[in-house]
Structures are given as C-alpha cells and as structure tokens.
Amino acid sequence: MFHIPICPFSQRVEILLALKGMEDALDYHVVDITVPRPAWLLEKTRGTTAMPILELEGGEVIKESLVIARYVEERFPTPAVAREDPYERAVENMLIAAAAELTAPGYALLMNQERARRAELRARLLARYAELSAFLERYARGRGPFLFERYGLAEVVYTPFFQRFYALEHYEGFELPDAPEYRRARDWVDACRAQPQAQQVTREQVIKLYYDYARGAGNGALAPGRARSSFAFAPDWRARPWPPREKYAGALSDAELGLV
Ligand SMILES: N[C@@H](CCC(=O)N[C@@H](CS)C(=O)NCC(=O)O)C(=O)O
Structure with missing residues (x-):
C-alpha cells in the first residue's frame, strides 16, 4: 500500500487489517504529501495523486480506501468485519x-x-x-x-x-x-x-500534525510565511511543542512549531 502517514483514508485499511490479525500483510510505502508525487507513482495511479493505493502481487492497482477495504474483506473474509446478512x-x-x-x-x-x-x-x-x-x-x-x-x-x-x-x-x-x-x-x-x-494514531500526533489544517492549509499545503508543513516527517512530532488552542489569534512560525 502506498500511503501518506496519518492519512485517515489509509487508516481505514490499517484498522481493517488489524481486525483480521493481518497487520503485517502489506508492505507500506510512505508517500510524502508535502512534495510532488514522483513520476513512477503517477504511472501506477494513471495520474491521480490521492493515496492510498494498493498494488497487488501481479502489479494491478486498486484506488479508493473503501474499495480497497472491500477488496480486503472479500479476499480475506474470516473473520468477517462487514455484515453478512x-x-x-x-x-x-x-x-x-x-x-x-x-x-x-x-x-x-x-x-x-x-x-x-x-x-x-x-x-x-x-x-x-x-x-x-x-x-x-x-x-x-x-x-x-x-x-x-x-x-x-x-x-x-x-x-x-x-x-x-x-x-x-x-x-x-x-x-x-x-x-x-x-x-x-x-x-x-x-x-x-x-x-x-x-490506535494507529494518537491524539497528540493528530493535534500537532493538523496545525496547518486548523490554519486553513490542508493536504500538506504551506500557509503564508511558512517553509515547512506541520505534516513534515522531521523533526518527529513527539519532539515538537503542543500548539496553542487559539487558532484565530495568529499564525505560529516554523520555529515556534518546532519544525526547524
Ligand atoms: N476518496 C479517497 C480520498 C483519499 C485522500 O484524499 N487522501 C489524501 C490524504 S489523507 C490525499 O492523498 N491527499 C493528497 C492528494 O489528493 O493529492 C479515498 O477514500 O481513498
């Protein structure tokens, strides 16, 4: 599975696999949402940028989290997670x-x-x-x-x-x-x-990584005056300070967010 860490759509597939005791069934290829998708990945998706995508053993590619989840459910029906009736x-x-x-x-x-x-x-x-x-x-x-x-x-x-x-x-x-x-x-x-x-994500992780969403910049976009996204892989979120609750009070800098 090619996925963006902390992406809620990818987490759907991860939860489903965990419920089936299949956490280790996939190889995970991490895609950095803050940089353009590489050409080899766009070739697999035929040009779309949204993750996750699942590449099967034979090279076939499936897109859309819910489609992937239903594929996993049908291919590995036991234990059933979706209703059967x-x-x-x-x-x-x-x-x-x-x-x-x-x-x-x-x-x-x-x-x-x-x-x-x-x-x-x-x-x-x-x-x-x-x-x-x-x-x-x-x-x-x-x-x-x-x-x-x-x-x-x-x-x-x-x-x-x-x-x-x-x-x-x-x-x-x-x-x-x-x-x-x-x-x-x-x-x-x-x-x-x-x-x-x-439990693939924690409350602290969500709050720190979603700072930019709270400032109106989604999907790894950069808010004005910033050089690094709050979704950046490094520095690790655990080492960054908790952003304050007052999102309307004004923007924090990369340094205040612990991103540099
Ligand atoms: N409908 C898609 C949505 C996937 C989606 O929006 N993923 C986000 C990450 S959480 C993404 O890849 N955004 C970047 C982009 O679309 O280029 C699904 O269910 O898989």
Missing part, C-alpha cells in the same frame, strides 16, 4: 454512504479562518451529529455502542475521522454537548476512538 449490510452501507456528510462540515469548521463564521459552521456540524445519533437510535442493534453487536465496517470507515476531530476539540473547542439528541452519537464516537485495533 443483506439487510444488515444495507444498514451498514447507509451509514457508510453518509460519512462525507459528517466529515465535510467537520473539516470546514477545522479549516475556517473567520471568527464570524464559527457559530454557523459549528451549528451545521452539530446538526449532522444529531442526524447520526438519530440514525443509530433507529437502526442500531445490540446492547453496546456499535451499529451491531461488534465493531464493524461502518466503524472502520468513521473512526479515523473521529480521531482527526481531536484537532477540532483542540483548535475549536468543539465537543458534542451532553444533550439527548447527541447522546447516541457520543457513545459511538467514544467507542470508535477507543477500539484497540484502531
């Missing part, structure tokens, strides 16, 4: 199909730079969480926090984004209110974040 699979797929409706407003709030828009963006995200909560209340089966009795494919798809939203808590102070309309979603988010096979 057709109705349950439909429920799972409805939830998966709605993922971008939650992640897009989450990233919009994270990347927003205008204080005046905060309340509106926050309200939009909360409305999506209320919808998620209502969906889970309507369709979830079983007594635990998950859609079905165990952590499954819908959880695999959402978990990386719930973990990226640690950055929303830090930079936007965004937390789901303790109110009935969000309660079911909150339980789901907490259980997804805590799933043992989904």
